[in-house]
Amino acid sequence: MLAVLYSIGLGISGVNNFILISCIAAFLSLLPYIGNIIGFFLALIFGFLTTGDTTVLIGIIITFGIVQFVESYILEPYVVGDKVNVHPFLVILAVIAGNMIWGITGMILAIPILGILNVIMNSVPSLEPFGYLLSTDDNEEEN
Known part of the structure; x- marks a missing residue:
């Protein structure tokens, strides 16, 4: 689910190879705390190196902020709540x-x-x- 949400946001932001970056960022989120940070900085670095445009960086920041909010406060309570x-x-x-x-x-x-x-x-x-x-x-x- 994270890969899909990241793909949508990064694609709208104009990041090249956004599907690859979103899959890597979603996979890294399996590492507690540090995985999201590594995925975020990886997307920032890759987005800046390929385009050099600051609007892409703002789009990446907004995408990761919204996706992390949706994951933490909407998706996770339903998934974790079902398990316990x-x-x-x-x-x-x-x-x-x-x-x-x-x-x-x-x-x-x-x-x-x-x-x-x-x-x-x-x-x-x-x-x-x-x-x-x-x-x-x-x-x-x-x-």
């Missing part, structure tokens, strides 16, 4: 709260902690109503 069976809105709130409490470490730990809380709340009978509020699963097993 937690509502995407609560995933976003947990990441924001984790950032406010512990910074970057809190953001990384927020989703696993929320998933653990969800499992605990669904397992303890007296906490099942709270577990139901956290989870996205509509067909809960009844005992």
Whole structure:
């Protein structure tokens, strides 16, 4: 999905070989934190070397900013929320709260902690109503 979004943005920006750059940038995003930075600077360097135009650089910056926003705040909560069976809105709130409490470490730990809380709340009978509020699963097993 990232490669497609990067391709669209870099193609509109006027980068030569935008499909190759987008695939490399999307692949590098698998490396936590540093992969996005390397992909961004690779696109900036390649865009500047091939065209030398500053409007292309502005287009690259806007493209990466928009795509990272879409990935972080729209796509990732739905994907991660499905895997840990937690509502995407609560995933976003947990990441924001984790950032406010512990910074970057809190953001990384927020989703696993929320998933653990969800499992605990669904397992303890007296906490099942709270577990139901956290989870996205509509067909809960009844005992």
